[in-house]
Amino acid sequence: MTPDGPTIVEAGRRLREGKTTAVALLESVLDVAQLTEAIVHAYLTIDREGAFASAAFADEELANGRDRGPLHGVPVALKDNMCTRGVETTAASQILGGYLPPYDATVVTRLRQAGAVIVGKTNLDEFAMGSSTENSAYGPTFNPWDVSRVPGGSSGGSAAAVAIGSALGALGSDTGGSIRQPAALTGLVGLKPTYGTVSRYGLIAFASSLDQIGPLTRTVEDAAVLLEAVWGHDPLDATSYDGAYPDPRAEMGRGVDGIRVGVVRELSGEGYEPEVETATANMVDRLAGEGAEVVEVSLPSFEIALSAYYLIAPAEASANLARFDGIRFGLRIPGPTTEALMSATRAEGFGPEVTRRILLGTYGLSAGYYEAFYGQAQKVRAAIRADLARVYTDVDVLVSPTSPTVAFEAGARVADPLAMYLSDICTIPSNLAGDPAVSVPIALDGRGLPIGFQVMAPALGETTLFRVAAEVERLAGFTARPVIDLVAS
Amino acid sequence: MPVDVDIAYVARLARLELSDDELETYRAQLGVILEHAARVQDLEGDPHVEATHTLGLENVFRDDVVTASLSRDEVLAAAPEARDGYFVAPPALET
Amino acid sequence: MTWEPVIGVEVHVELSTRSKMFCGCAVDFTSPPNTNVCPVCLGLPGALPVPNRRAIEHLMSIGLALGSEVSSRSVFHRKNYFYADLPKNYQISQYDVPVCRGGHLDITVDGETRRIGIERAHMEEDTGKSTHVGLGGRIHAASATLLDFNRSGVPLVEIVSRPDIHSASDARVFAQELRGLVLELGVSDARLEEGSLRFDANVSIRPAGSTGLGTKVEIKNMNSFRSLERAVDHEVSRQIGVAESGGELVQETRHWDEEAGVTHPMRTKEGSSDYRYFTEPDLVPMTFDDAWISSVAATLPELPAQRRSRYQEVGLDGRQAATLAESPPRIRQVFDEATGLGADPTAAFNWLSGEVVSHLRRAGLESEELHLGGAELFELVTIVEEGLVSATAAKEVLEGVLTGEGGPREVASSRDLIQVSDATRIGEVVDAVLTANPDAVAGYRDRGEEKVVGFLVGQVMRQTQGKADPRVVNELLREKLASQPGGTPATG
Numbered sequence A: 001m002t003p004d005g006p007t008i009v010e011a012g013r014r015l016r017e018g019k020t021t022a023v024a025l026l027e028s029v030l031d032v033a034q035l036t037e038a039i040v041h042a043y044l045t046i047d048r049e050g051a052f053a054s055a056a057f058a059d060e061e062l063a064n065g066r067d068r069g070p071l072h073g074v075p076v077a078l079k080d081n082m083c084t085r086g087v088e089t090t091a092a093s094q095i096l097g098g099y100l101p102p103y104d105a106t107v108v109t110r111l112r113q114a115g116a117v118i119v120g121k122t123n124l125d126e127f128a129m130g131s132s133t134e135n136s137a138y139g140p141t142f143n144p145w146d147v148s149r150v151p152g153g154s155s156g157g158s159a160a161a162v163a164i165g166s167a168l169g170a171l172g173s174d175t176g177g178s179i180r181q182p183a184a185l186t187g188l189v190g191l192k193p194t195y196g197t198v199s200r201y202g203l204i205a206f207a208s209s210l211d212q213i214g215p216l217t218r219t220v221e222d223a224a225v226l227l228e229a230v231w232g233h234d235p236l237d238a239t240s241y242d243g244a245y246p247d248p249r250a251e252m253g254r255g256v257d258g259i260r261v262g263v264v265r266e267l268s269g270e271g272y273e274p275e276v277e278t279a280t281a282n283m284v285d286r287l288a289g290e291g292a293e294v295v296e297v298s299l300p301s302f303e304i305a306l307s308a309y310y311l312i313a314p315a316e317a318s319a320n321l322a323r324f325d326g327i328r329f330g331l332r333i334p335g336p337t338t339e340a341l342m343s344a345t346r347a348e349g350f351g352p353e354v355t356r357r358i359l360l361g362t363y364g365l366s367a368g369y370y371e372a373f374y375g376q377a378q379k380v381r382a383a384i385r386a387d388l389a390r391v392y393t394d395v396d397v398l399v400s401p402t403s404p405t406v407a408f409e410a411g412a413r414v415a416d417p418l419a420m421y422l423s424d425i426c427t428i429p430s431n432l433a434g435d436p437a438v439s440v441p442i443a444l445d446g447r448g449l450p451i452g453f454q455v456m457a458p459a460l461g462e463t464t465l466f467r468v469a470a471e472v473e474r475l476a477g478f479t480a481r482p483v484i485d486l487v488a489s
Numbered sequence B: 001m002p003v004d005v006d007i008a009y010v011a012r013l014a015r016l017e018l019s020d021d022e023l024e025t026y027r028a029q030l031g032v033i034l035e036h037a038a039r040v041q042d043l044e045g046d047p048h049v050e051a052t053h054t055l056g057l058e059n060v061f062r063d064d065v066v067t068a069s070l071s072r073d074e075v076l077a078a079a080p081e082a083r084d085g086y087f088v089a090p091p092a093l094e095t
Numbered sequence C: 001m002t003w004e005p006v007i008g009v010e011v012h013v014e015l016s017t018r019s020k021m022f023c024g025c026a027v028d029f030t031s032p033p034n035t036n037v038c039p040v041c042l043g044l045p046g047a048l049p050v051p052n053r054r055a056i057e058h059l060m061s062i063g064l065a066l067g068s069e070v071s072s073r074s075v076f077h078r079k080n081y082f083y084a085d086l087p088k089n090y091q092i093s094q095y096d097v098p099v100c101r102g103g104h105l106d107i108t109v110d111g112e113t114r115r116i117g118i119e120r121a122h123m124e125e126d127t128g129k130s131t132h133v134g135l136g137g138r139i140h141a142a143s144a145t146l147l148d149f150n151r152s153g154v155p156l157v158e159i160v161s162r163p164d165i166h167s168a169s170d171a172r173v174f175a176q177e178l179r180g181l182v183l184e185l186g187v188s189d190a191r192l193e194e195g196s197l198r199f200d201a202n203v204s205i206r207p208a209g210s211t212g213l214g215t216k217v218e219i220k221n222m223n224s225f226r227s228l229e230r231a232v233d234h235e236v237s238r239q240i241g242v243a244e245s246g247g248e249l250v251q252e253t254r255h256w257d258e259e260a261g262v263t264h265p266m267r268t269k270e271g272s273s274d275y276r277y278f279t280e281p282d283l284v285p286m287t288f289d290d291a292w293i294s295s296v297a298a299t300l301p302e303l304p305a306q307r308r309s310r311y312q313e314v315g316l317d318g319r320q321a322a323t324l325a326e327s328p329p330r331i332r333q334v335f336d337e338a339t340g341l342g343a344d345p346t347a348a349f350n351w352l353s354g355e356v357v358s359h360l361r362r363a364g365l366e367s368e369e370l371h372l373g374g375a376e377l378f379e380l381v382t383i384v385e386e387g388l389v390s391a392t393a394a395k396e397v398l399e400g401v402l403t404g405e406g407g408p409r410e411v412a413s414s415r416d417l418i419q420v421s422d423a424t425r426i427g428e429v430v431d432a433v434l435t436a437n438p439d440a441v442a443g444y445r446d447r448g449e450e451k452v453v454g455f456l457v458g459q460v461m462r463q464t465q466g467k468a469d470p471r472v473v474n475e476l477l478r479e480k481l482a483s484q485p486g487g488t489p490a491t492g
């Protein structure tokens, strides 16, 4: 099958024209899920009951003239690391099997206020640690474009659901590329907003200084719709930005004439697939053809960004995941003492990648190693920010591939953690800087697999970011959809 | 050269009860990852590092106002073991 | 060899804010277990901390009162360790950039004042409460731990002294003085029985006269001033014992066993003190500018040390000033008002520290219930000075004032205590007494018996029911004795 569902914007138009209803939209995405879940496994939990209740309520409100805006009545999915009150939330971990949070994440509250219909909770790499969605305790998600391949990660379930049409849009979280890389590998738009603009309250933390929630959608405009629904100051998150927010739509459609585009020299070369490099270069040429001033820029610190990331993120994770101890919630493996219970529960409850990163983070912070590892990584982070500040005096945006490769074969990198970590090489700098970045699909490679193009902007540069992304989208004219062989199941 | 990690010590700090085989696997993997991560030491210059928010946020506080707590039943319903309104854990030390 | 103990004290003070440090749950220790809890203070997945501004200002007050420097910039850190009553298995605390640095607290023991340096004062959060149940209820014999998280996240200030203390009793006085200070500031209830004030001590010894530092032992689990003193005392003796028997002291943490009166080494696994501090990424830096610091400083009450010097300036001696400085606010208020009106400070102090305090004690009253204003004390001191009432009668006057009979002059007159100083009236009584006691008169006149004067004064006082002014009586008696027929006293 080939999905033929509408985009968020189209669905909104049809709803208001009376051509469909929220319930009908929900039924159609559930039908897709019914057909594809056994093959793709995008969802961990589908909340049929809750979703039908909100869809019916949305129809009632719309019928009564209460219009909550462009998401009203639209079925969307949530990565399963965002807490939903009374709906199982596992972060794809055994340690949270069956966990029912007693509260909603702020993004969930905001989606409800916007009238969105939450279909369910999507699969991810356990605790968002991974780049392939193979590290889920509940089984991997597969790429709808080629089900022998990974959808990327860690927001692979959200990506697969939107790509296949079992949700019209989804929220993911991006710590080192976990929205943008799966978006690239599944032919979607994936946005990591400026750090601090989307509340993290209720997002099960991986690395607090890097985590940011953002949308995965089919179009740039859909991404703006979802972003506008969820971002904004939240007093429950002390890192939440309380100043003026940029307007993502203010310059969409104005083209790129006069926009200064920097091509990052360090994000190319060895390890990059030729077709990815060619597609990227073609898009850069076309942007130049539209009047963009293209320059090559160098950010030497990007060379060691990945190393810094794989010290900082695990360090924060080692503390963030300490609360999973078998005492107050979640899995418990009994033991004669508290320590024995905690150690047994954690060893049993965490999968290998999570265990590996906890060990890595614990080591990097431990006595005698802090300065050489974690402390030094923070210096690299400062250097990256300084490099970016320098470059952004000359250019408005930076561009690169989103991922050095297209979707890789399932299982190909599981045994080699370092090879897996290299999947994030293009996306990590924006997380370390806290800057916004977006992946836009631009082409299919020779095997019919999507290639993503990354646009990066300085903090709070979403207006320019969306302007350039919309132009990339227009120039690419990417309309392909995956084809799923349902018989293969 | 891979970094040599006292993996048993680290696992104990992290409260992870791992078998000898697992410890050995993680020791080898961490050694390789840390060898790559040690490239942070190649950084030229010595940038001044202060913990800062991307957007320069400072002094974020809440007012001293009481807000609603959770219902105890709901809280304890998620607990592996509860008794008389308390969470229950084994003793801190071997008895 | 004689040994000198070197002691540093760490005091944890729970602040009396309405809500917790990082969430809106009530700070209330009377609630049933686990009823003041939320995702934040239970450490549930996804919850985030937001700091309580008032708690930070309370810490600033403590720092300012201790003469600390309030840092221009400060951050929170995570202190990582696993414990069942620490929900996140890290404590949000402060590490190398605390809110307050330096300062001192003066303690006075036996009239001698010693200055104890303050290393730092920082902000952190409290843990939940573990109750160990099972065999005997003692920690080593517990079979289960009951966890209540009502206390989890209550704002906690940690104040660390420099190792400037050299005796167990000074350690106790330091802790008591600090308690007085936080009570004065109104930032904590400082109830020891509820654990809102807790102490740790770092103890080492060195040969008297040397300046090096010995092996430091940390002792924990002292929950009263008495147990702090006992524990330090015991630990000092233990260390001297080890040192003198040629043993080696090890750096360790020891647990004070209140019942046995000894310290035990804590059973800790290797590496448990590797706290892996790093900057708390869920919080942003705090900056303190002059405007904020001075606005907090402006709310500070007068502190005991400041009061002591003020009282000395008005004329009390050191001991009196110290006593009054530590007296309840109501007593100090009466003193300040009375002396403000012009009452003699020493007289006012004597009345308050003597008669007034014992009256309160006898009547079982709190000082707030005192029925005496500053104006009344001033009046009382004045009528004694004027000779309107005798010192003895004045006590009765006060009694009447305190029991609500009216102002001092009113009571003096209604109780008929006004002293007679009219020479004519007293003269008549003196004449009558001399006439009635010819032997006494003769004893004075012929044999110069000085004691006779006392006897005769007593007779006059008795005749006047004590209302005659003794000075006037004395003068008149001597005058009249000298002019008695029969000549002059032999001693002349």
Ligand SMILES: [Mg+2]
Binding pocket: C093, C124, C158
């Ligand atoms: Mg402390």
Ligand SMILES: [Zn+2]
Binding pocket: C020, C023, C024, C025, C036, C037, C038, C039, C040, C041, C042, C153
């Ligand atoms: Zn709370």
